[in-house]
């Protein structure tokens with residue numbers, strides 16, 4: 739438990755001759771909410787792609803829960819307990835909310851168990867679907883067609899689907915993008931609730947959310963991590979202020 743859940747050492751990624759990730763180190767603790775911030779083009783999405791298996795590192799190590807995962811497939815990494823939410827692109831807009839979550843639960847069961855066991859646990863799938871519906875406060879929307887809901891509700895659905903595999907670590911990439919202030923507040927509270935007992939790594943441009951939600955924050959600038967610390971540490975870090983916060987926000 740004292741070892742970090744996710745340990746990144748000397749991570750590099752080049753696209754052709756251009757080195758985008760220039761030797762990143764990061765240690766994410768069990769059960770912590772950790773935000774990754776940095777200016778546009780710093781490499782935040784690239785880092786997520788590397789951790790989730792959508793990109794292969796050029797050099798360095800990514801160790802998740804004691805295992806080397808750099809270069810493994812997204813499916814293999816997901817099976818180890820790391821789930822990434824891709825905004826709302828994972829949902830089936832023509833299916834109901836219940837059907838969407840049930841599919842996500844079934845997918846994770848198929849990945850985890852032998853097929854006969856999965857068939858035998860049909861009642862369990864329904865119960866788990868209902869639990870997730872409650873958790874993301876969509877129980878009243880179970881029979882609604884997913885694509886007809888408000889954007890923020892679709893986001894909640896996506897988060898429920900991400901939780902279906904009971905991950906130890908969730909990666910959320912700009913969950914508040916395109917949301918009103920009210921929706922942002924609602925979704926931040928939801929994320930706080932549903933990530934209790936798990937680790938969260940979040941990329942988010944809304945600094946109010948970042949500073950209120952995170953236990954720790956890491957700052958990536960041009961492919962290098964310039965600081966990691968508590969919100970207070972980051973707010974007072976002169977390098978961070980100069981490189982990022984001072985330019986873009988008054989936070």
Ligand SMILES: Nc1ncnc2c1ncn2[C@@H]1O[C@H](COP(=O)(O)OP(=O)(O)OP(=O)(O)O)[C@@H](O)[C@H]1O
Pocket residue numbers: 753758776777778779780781782783784785
């Ligand atoms: N597949 C690719 N091929 C070539 N260059 C890429 C590729 N993916 C990303 N890049 C470049 O890598 C750099 C980092 O991009 P990335 O999307 O990771 O930044 P970011 O910090 O997530 O930015 P933003 O906050 O704008 O989303 C950018 O200069 C981008 O153009």
